Amino acid sequence: MDYLQTADVRFAYEAEEGVTPREVLCGVTLGIRKGEFVALLGHNGSGKSTIAKHFNAMLLPSGGKVYADGMDTMDESLKYEIRRRVGLVLQNPDNQLVASIVEEDVAFGPENLGVPPEEIRERVEEALKAVEMFGHRLDAPYKLSGGQKQRIAIAGILAMKPDCIVLDEPTAMLDPRGREEVLQTITRLNREQGITVVLITHYMDEAVRAGRVVVMDSGRVLLDGTPREVFSHVELLKKHELDVPQATELAHRLKAMGCSLPEGVLDEEECVAALELLLGG
């Protein structure tokens, strides 16, 4: 079994009486291996945030099973152990910081776990260094930029020593600089500390950086593969009102007009190289 495993997960939010609840997840089977960097794509209402909350037992499936590190999320007694191992970072950095001082906020997680005080100190220091915010440990969160706040939120999860971090659109409310800071931080955590990362996003350019892309649509997995594989299905993605990275789009259109370009152009560099080859030859 993979580190995060869902088996035919179905889920519907509670509806008002008399209304049949609409299924948000209609049978999702997905396995995420330890150490992977997976981008989860999909437009609004595709169920991508809902599945994220299933990974750490914040939501429980109405049908099917979810396992985190082999633990069934339906088992109430394992709830907190699962949440410690699978951290969830939310979209709005302002709404997930609890304390008025950065280091005290990062300490919140380990404090809840009952870690001894000296060890909490060490963990907080380590976590803040990992997100490069150690210099701001005594600042008030409201004085920081969006990107910095989001990195503090990540540090707050890191201090619980998780195996996996799930980020639910962590860059949606940030400016380009903040987005880049956060992306670099999670890429580094994945590479250097081997933390499994599930990045939920609707920015295609972010998804390209992942090792694997999963596209969701109407509560189902539509595509699953490397960024190159997934973004070669330009027509299918368009049909489901999803974008592809700009470079991919350009190469695709040129090809449709008869230019001989290679398959699966992902970023600007590749696009430039391919065009040079075409024009030079």
Add this chain to the structure above:
Amino acid sequence: MLSNSTLGQYFPGNSIIHRLDPRFKLLLTFVGIVLVFVAGNFFSLFAVVALVVLAMGLSGIPLRQYLKSLKAIIVLVLFTAVLNLFYGHGEVLWQFWIFQITTGGISNAFFIAIRVISLILFSAVLTYTTSPTQLTDALERVMKPLKVFHIRVHEIAMMMTIALRFVPTLLEETDKIMSAQKARGADMESGGAIQRMKALIPVLIPLFVSSFRRAYDLATAMECRCYRGGEGRTKMKSLHATVLDYRAVAIIVLFAAAVVACNLLLPARLM
């Protein structure tokens, strides 16, 4: 425009006052405030003022910040002082219709003004040198015995921490909403008191709605970080008393003794 108030603002530092155990600081501040009210004549009041000045000096925070904390209440101080001018007995210095200023009135006015100012400065020393989390931690510990009466001490302390954390965030948001409403032609500056209050409704409603959304998000984030109430929780900054705290207690006891002695031995206030 709204965020320049220094109310409850914490200045990180490493002074003697910063290093005191917040529980002791809380209790000592309480004793200090009691002393302000116990002081019955100018001699004992002088002892109280000396105590405040000592605490302010040891806190290592520039005097400018303390003056800022007084700015907010200067009107109140002046108002009570002026009101007190007309009360009291003694030699009449100035008279107009039923109003008369006496020597006793002047001494009353000074006395009250010094009292209120010392009061504010005592609490300023506490809030400037103690982070909100430390403060609520201390409150939680001090109130722990109340658990016997089924008062949920941990929950109250947690609510206070969160409230303090969100004050700047909500102020910022209020500013934003006001600008947004002004951009749509809302007029908030003109008209009488009632009209201005009515103009605030389109600011308060969005603020209220967004607070609920924030609360929902925050609850999710706290659950994700394994929050489950006060049971089995540890603290990074565990509180323990040091020699410093006992010295502080000794100093306060001395000052308290001085205040009581002045009250009893020296003549009562000039009236």
